[in-house]
Amino acid sequence: xxxxxxxxxxxxxxxxxxxxxxxxxxxxxxxxxxxxxxxxxxxxxxxxxxxxxxxxxxxxxxxxxxxxxxxxxxxxxxxxxxxxxxxxxxxxxxxxxxxxxxxxxxxxxxxxxxxxxxxxxxxxxxxxxxxxxxxxxxxxxxxxxxxxxxxxxxxxxxxxxxxx
Ligand code: RP5
Numbered sequence: 231x232x233x234x235x236x237x238x239x240x241x242x243x244x245x246x247x248x249x250x251x252x253x254x255x256x257x258x259x260x261x262x263x264x265x266x267x268x269x270x271x272x273x274x275x276x277x278x279x280x281x282x283x284x285x286x287x288x289x290x291x292x293x294x295x296x297x298x299x300x301x302x303x304x305x306x307x308x309x310x311x312x313x314x315x316x317x318x319x320x321x322x323x324x325x326x327x328x329x330x331x332x333x334x335x336x337x338x339x340x341x342x343x344x345x346x347x348x349x350x351x352x353x354x355x356x357x358x359x360x361x362x363x364x365x366x367x368x369x370x371x372x373x374x375x376x377x378x379x380x381x382x383x384x385x386x387x388x389x390x391x392x393x394x
Contacts, residue, residue, distance in 0.1 A: 232288040232363070233260040234355045237278070237304065239267045239294035243317050246346050247293045250315070253352035257369055259359060262287065268294070268303035275300070279307040289358050291351045292340075295319030298327035301340045311358055313351045314340040 234254055238247045243265075254261045262285070266275040282290070290308070292301035293315035301314030314331035318324030324345035332342040343350045360367040 231260050231286065232359055233262060233286045234289055234291060234352070234359070235278075235282050235287045236261055236263045236291045236352075237266050237275070237293070237300060238263075239265075239270075239292075239298065239300045239317075240319075241265050242319060243293050243295065246317055246348050247291075247315070248348075250291050250293070250348040250352040250355075253349045254355065257356050257366065257373075259352075259356055259366070260286070266300075268299040269297075272303070275303060276307055279304050282308065283310060289313065289355050291315060291348070291355055293317050293348060293351075294331070295324065295327045296330075298330040301331050301342070302334055302338065305334070305338050305340050312340050313354055314342045315348050315351045316342065316345050318346050 236247060236250050238244065251261065251263060264278055266278055268275060287310065289311040290304050291313045292304050294300035295317035296319060298316055301312050305312040316324050316327035316331045320326055328345050331340060334340050341354060356366065356370055360370050
């Protein structure tokens with residue numbers, strides 16, 4: 231079964247990256263979770279990426295803070311899609327990680343989500359897999375419909391309370 235690899239630069243990133251793990255689990259998508267750093271464990275990170283496709287990995291989610299090079303370093307080693315999650319783990323509130331992750335040079339894309347946007351990273355990964363998995367696409371459609379329904383219920387509730 232196709233898998234998503236979730237990689238984080240430090241164990242201290244887990245609280246936020248857990249949102250990606252939980253979202254994949256909600257859709258029943260298989261995942262591998264690793265703590266690997268572009269700076270502290272470059273050889274292990276490279277080995278993990280180089281062998282990922284043969285294990286069934288179809289996209290990476292990479293979360294890192296500060297000088298966040300993890301997503302870009304992974305993208306440099308694979309042609310699988312890489313989704314970067316800039317994390318708020320510094321005095322600069324994640325702006326450092328956002329710029330480090332999003333400002334990739336031409337020819338080397340990383341799909342960057344919002345600061346701490348781990349859940350959206352997982353949803354995007356699900357959408358990638360859903361392109362070739364009809365059952366997953368159906369689950370995703372249902373998730374979207376449920377979300378729309380909830381917003382419209384709130385519209386009724388709040389509109390009802392304030393519009394007389
Ligand atoms: C980054 O530095 C990690 O992704 C983490 O967000 C940040 C701090 O790491 P620790 O010093 O807490 O291990 O590389």
